[in-house]
Amino acid sequence: MQVAVVGAGDYEERRCSLAMELGRKIAEGGHVLITGGLGGVMEAACQGAREAGGVTVGVLPGEKEAANPFVAVAIGTGMGHGRNAILVRSADVVIALPGLYGTLSEIALALKMGKLVIDLGDWNVDGMRKAESPEEAMRIAEGRGGEGSRR
Template identity: 45%
Template sequence: MRISIIGGGTVTDDARETAAQTGRVVARRGHTVVCGGLGGVMEAACRGAKAAGGDTIGILPTDRRADANDYVDTPIATGLGHGRNALVVMNGDAAVAIDGAGGTLSEIGFSLVFDRPVAGLGTHEVRGVEACETPAEAVEYVESAVDG
């Protein structure tokens, strides 16, 4: 399964650690991380996934694959700016939202429009987003929502 990990490019140390833990859990459970490919939550999630032997895909807002963070295995350049947010969630089977601002909120919206289950870790309180306390709980939620 592919799990889109969405969240802010500029984050607190706590959000960065949550994202790294989430990436590790995703990889340990045999899933691939999909993200926006840049810094903050995206980089931390990819770093965590790589540390656990997982695969990562970065859907970039720019037209240069070289802009991806160092932990992205498969960079996909789009040149679409924030328009790529729809592609980030469409390329996952589910999403885990961590922290974030307006861009993350748009990704949550696209997730819900495209019928992707969404788990939230310290993110926007939106109907349809399952608030979770831990990365493991978030991944277990999206796994059960996809399988169920």
């Protein structure tokens, strides 16, 4: 399964710690991690996945050289925020951590495309499934249940 992790591009310790653990869980499950390839949540998730032996893909807004050091496959789109559509279209499931408008656009696009979107933050957007931990997010993503409530 290809799992997109979306969230803020700036560093905040609690958020990035959560992203790193989520990336690790994705890799341990044998899944491919897709992110926007830059910093913050994206870099932390990639670091967790790579440290667990996983494959990471970065769908970048500009050139592939801008990828964080934990991206194994960098795709430079030159599309700015338009790359969000490629990122979520490439994923089987999207897990959203706290972020801003770029993250919100990824959530909206994924929901519009009929993707499973898991809220591992505080989004409160109709159609998302709520998870309280990276473990629960992955149980929901893998179809193994979890308490995740649909909004």
